[in-house]
Amino acid sequence: MRLFAQLSWYFRREWRRYLGAVALLMLIAMLQLIPPKVVGIVVDGVTAQHFTPGRIAMWIGTIALIAVVVYLLRYVWRVLLFGASYQLAVELREDYYRQLSRQHPxxxxxxxxxxxxxxxxxxxxxxxxxxxxxxxxxxxxxxxxCAVLIVMSTQISWQLTLLALLPMPIMALMIKRYGDRLHDYFKLAQAAFSSLNDRTQESLTSIR
Known part of the structure; x- marks a missing residue:
């Protein structure tokens, strides 16, 4: 989270892109909750023999339409979100190069x-x-x-939802421990990559 705080200046500047991407992600999350409900309606209707083939086709068309809308929305949020992140890469490297250009030998x-x-x-x-x-x-x-928890607790069973949440604290501790180890390994990998670059540069300089 500290990295997000350090990037707050960029998030504030590009707030339109990030806000648009977040809004689309929330909309997609809501839309993805509809197909399971539709499938349940269709299964119940077919089981009770209340649905005609035309009505089943209508619900299938609804699922297909939602899939197309979700696909298009995912394309838009990817352009917004990853476009902003790639722009950040360009700016960081340009600033870094300018800083290096100002340094003394x-x-x-x-x-x-x-x-x-x-x-x-x-x-x-x-x-x-x-x-x-x-x-x-x-x-x-x-x-x-949050959306899945709300739907599970209101549409299915809040008792079953609580049972499903029981492993979450253990998973959180395991993820925290794994994240710390991953961070340590990442620092070692960065140090090794730095050493490799330095040795490669020295070897090429010696050949010249």
Whole structure:
């Protein structure tokens, strides 16, 4: 979450894109709850022998229409969200290059070239991933999770919903532990990538 706070300046500037993407994600989450309900209606109608073939075809057409609408909305939110994240990558790399251009030669003697390259590639890519996929995961999981819980508790059974939520605290602890380990491994991978870049640069310089 600290990374999201550090990127708040960009979220505020591009709030229209992100707000549009979030609104579309919420709308898609609502639309995705309709097909299961329609399937239930059709199954109940067929079982009770109340549905004619024409009525069944109508409900099937409804599901197909929802699928097309969801597909189009997903295309739009991807353009909005990932377009904003890719724009962030361009700006970060341009700012980074300008900062490097202002440095004195002593700066490059203190910092390895491989480390500087790693910051311009992998580090920026991870920031962009957070501004795109990270926002998507956060919003989609919250909206879809809340929507499913509401539907389960009101349309099916609140007791069954509570039973389904029992493993969640354990899963949260496991995800937290896994996330910490993943973060440590990621830092090791970044350090190894920096060292690899530095050795490659030294080898090419020696050949020259």
């Amino acid at each position: 002593e700066f490059y003697q203190r910092h390895r070239t491989g480390d500087l390259i790693a910051r311009a590639t992998n580090d920026v890519d991870r920031v962009v991933f957070a501004a795109g996929e990270g926002v998507l995961t956060l919003v989609d999981s919250l909206v879809m999770g």
